[in-house]
Amino acid sequence: MVDNTDDPADAVIALPSLAGETRLDREYGFTYRMILVARRYRAMLDERLRPLGYGSARMEALSTIARSPEPSAQIAIAKRIGIEGPTLTRMLDTLEADGLVVRRQDPGDRRTKLIELTPDGKAALDEIMTVAHAFRASVLEGLSDKELNQVNEVTDKLMKLLYDTPKG
Numbered sequence: 001m002v003d004n005t006d007d008p009a010d011a012v013i014a015l016p017s018l019a020g021e022t023r024l025d026r027e028y029g030f031t032y033r034m035i036l037v038a039r040r041y042r043a044m045l046d047e048r049l050r051p052l053g054y055g056s057a058r059m060e061a062l063s064t065i066a067r068s069p070e071p072s073a074q075i076a077i078a079k080r081i082g083i084e085g086p087t088l089t090r091m092l093d094t095l096e097a098d099g100l101v102v103r104r105q106d107p108g109d110r111r112t113k114l115i116e117l118t119p120d121g122k123a124a125l126d127e128i129m130t131v132a133h134a135f136r137a138s139v140l141e142g143l144s145d146k147e148l149n150q151v152n153e154v155t156d157k158l159m160k161l162l163y164d165t166p167k168g
Contacts, residue, residue, distance in 0.1 A: 048131050059132060061091050062125045071114035100124050
């Protein structure tokens with residue numbers, strides 16, 4: 001029998017601790033918690049939006065379109081949301097079929113589609129945001145303004161680091 005314990009491919013990498021004292025433990029604990037919080041928040045929001053026939057993905061698309069300079073190019077919306085173009089295309093197909101958005105030809109570039117909310121889309125977004133605001137308030141009511149400011153500062157810094165880091 002061959003002993004492969006010296007082979008780096010057979011080395012076992014110890015998982016960092018969620019409550020450890022090393023830098024690696026703190027980094028792991030932070031990213032692990034952020035992922036779990038984001039997943040749970042989204043799942044709970046989806047539960048509240050489901051009776052209305054909506055979900056957080058639809059909310060994200062509609063609110064991004066609403067906040068975009070009107071009208072906005074489809075590719076710019078995909079970038080703002082942080083999804084691939086084909087994923088947004090499928091979402092827009094559904095939103096358009098439901099009468100919530102319209103796609104228009106860009107008069108300056110025939111290849112570009114400009115996206116706008118319809119009046120029904122604006123009404124749907126209002127309905128969605130009423131539920132989302134109430135949910136967010138109920139989740140965050142236990143945090144002080146100081147804590148919210150701290151979290152916002154840290155996450156803003158993290159987003160800047162993530163977006164300023166070259167891919168690859």
